[in-house]
Amino acid sequence: xxxPRNCRWVRSIPESTYFKPKGIPLSILEEVVLTxxxxxxxxxxxxESLYQEQAAERMKVSRQTFGRIIESAHKKxxxxxxxxxxLRIEGGEFEMGAMRTxxxxxxxxxxxxxxxxxxxxxxxxxxxxxxxxxxxxxxHAGGLGKGRVRCCxxxxxxx
Numbered sequence: 001x002x003x004p005r006n007c008r009w010v011r012s013i014p015e016s017t018y019f020k021p022k023g024i025p026l027s028i029l030e031e032v033v034l035t036x037x038x039x040x041x042x043x044x045x046x047x048e049s050l051y052q053e054q055a056a057e058r059m060k061v062s063r064q065t066f067g068r069i070i071e072s073a074h075k076k077x078x079x080x081x082x083x084x085x086x087l088r089i090e091g092g093e094f095e096m097g098a099m100r101t102x103x104x105x106x107x108x109x110x111x112x113x114x115x116x117x118x119x120x121x122x123x124x125x126x127x128x129x130x131x132x133x134x135x136x137x138x139x140h141a142g143g144l145g146k147g148r149v150r151c152c153x154x155x156x157x158x159x
Contacts, residue, residue: 008037008069008094009060015118020086032080035092038073045070103134110134 013036020029037059044055056066080087103110104123111124122129 007060008040008092009058010036010040010094010096011043011058013096014039014089017089018086019080021084024084026086029086030083031086031088032076033091034073034076034087034089035094036089037092037094038069038076039089040094041066041070042073042077101134102131104128105130105132 020026040059041055044050044058045052048055050058052066052070053063055070056063059066059069061069077087079085101110101112102120104126106128107123107126109123109125113120119133120131123131
């Protein structure tokens with residue numbers, strides 16, 4: 001029996017999730033899909049220059065798992081660049097480490113957004129622009145899992 005997967009923790013969802021070569025119509029482009037956790041691995045290893053062991057700790061996975069994630073991510077990015085394919089970032093199984101909480105000063109509605117998502121311009125409930133940042137909530141929530149079971153939900157279901 002296979003060992004259950006560890007949750008892959010991600011700090012933020014990328015602001016831009018689609019990249020394509022200039023001058024090639026989207027209708028004729030092939031796509032490569034990079035998962036959110038693979039994008040996080042690239043951010044930690046290549047942008048923050050962390051060693052694999054440090055990056056693995058941040059994502060709450062083993063060093064070997066991080067190595068497999070980053071290898072897959074590098075191959076996908078290289079394929080998109082070398083072969084002129086579009087790169088779409090979506091999906092994967094991961095958990096967000098924290099949420100930002102916003103509150104509408106007019107209707108008092110409060111809601112959370114993950115880090116990496118733009119600040120809301122208006123309240124989703126009353127559409128007022130009088131939105132302010134509320135106290136942060138240290139919870140985690142799944143994101144962009146594309147219909148997959150969140151890691152923490154699966155752990156509870158298997159027990």
